[in-house]
Amino acid sequence: MIKDVEEKFVYPSETKQLTRDWVLMTVCKRWRAYKSRLKKKYFKRKERSLQEIISDVPIGVNKHQREILVGMWCQDSHMKLCEKNSECVKQQKNPHTTGRKSHVRLQKEMEIKRKAPVHKIDLWDEAHKKKDGNYTSENVKTIMELQQTKSKEGCGNVHLPHEHVITKNVHVENNLAVQQGGPEPSLRLHQVTDQDKVEVMLYSTNLRNKDKLVAKGTLESKEKTYVVGGNMLGVQYVAVRVRGCTYLGDEKLVRPYEKFQTVRDAMGSVIAWPRSHVKIVKPTPPAQSQSIGR
Known part of the structure; x- marks a missing residue:
């Protein structure tokens, strides 16, 4: 397959492996879709006998391969799997139309x-x-x-399905962490309000500078759908507004965008930083006034 494609198309050698992977992935997707169309149009087990289905060979389909494919469709294990998948689809109250697209x-x-x-x-x-x-x-x-x-x-937004489950799990995990003597609630998925903004420290993602401080800032959002530089955070990143840098401020951003390539470039702006390399600065209690003894 790859050989046939490369005989008809030319693409840069730098992206040779990526192009090959894309070709194979596309071919597999088209092949699955083609088999699905064949089954939907010709494999009507309740209306036709097995011999009629096998003998009705579509144009462009190899007769021998057709018999093998129909034989696989008729296996008890395959038919049970299809029935189970159909039941699962019917139980979905809110089916989406995005398929494999995230x-x-x-x-x-x-x-x-x-x-x-x-x-x-x-x-x-x-x-x-x-x-x-x-x-x-x-x-x-x-x-x-x-x-x-x-x-x-003007009553705000309605709660989407499963949204309350995520929120509930967040509170359960936070409370459990505190009860077990762990750190304060870590960076979760809920949106940070103005009152909830806290100071955070960003640590280097470079193995040579492991556990070394790169910058300080304020937490802007922990919500996975929050957009920074045109991309959503996802579950692995948080949004932080950079307020100050150390001598490691020239470290490259994990997700550079626009004119921002390093942490220092993004001073005063919001960047995405790995959740695992962000720590919340615990507020220090105010020092009690002490009288000076004689």
Whole structure:
């Protein structure tokens, strides 16, 4: 397959391996989709006999390979797996239409198209719409209608499905960590409010400077959907506004963007930094006034 492609197309030698991986991935995806279309159109087990299905060979399909494929579809293990998958799909109250595309990728595409940040409500709305503009289920439609009603009344946003579960787990983990004598609640997924902003220290991601301080700043957000430089944080990063640098301030950003290439370049601006290399500065209690003895 690779040989056939390289005989017809020319691509830079620097990206040879990446291009080959992309070709194989694309071919596999197209092959799965093709087999799915064949099965949907010709494999009607309840309407036709097995012999009729095997003898009805589509144009362009090898007869011998067709028999092997139909034989695999007729296996009890394969049919049980298909039935189980069908049941699981029916149990989904809020099915999405993004397939294997992650919500992070979808949000990035929406931001490029709109040339503006995308709210999580708009992202959820887009991920649960069909090509014809209709929602995937009545439950999804009800949720979005409720959201529109609340927006008009100025009552804020409706809670999306599973959002309350994430919030609940965050509080449970925080409380458990404190009860077990661990550190203060670590950097979690909820949005940081102005009152919740705290001072943090950024440590080097370079192995040569392990555990060495690079900069200090204030925590802007821990929410995984927060966007910095056009990319969402995800679960591994937090957003920090850089307030000051040490002699290691020239360390390169993990996620450079625009004109910011190093930590020093981003003084006064917000950057994404690995959650594992950020520590909260615990506020020191005010010193008690002491009288000077004679």
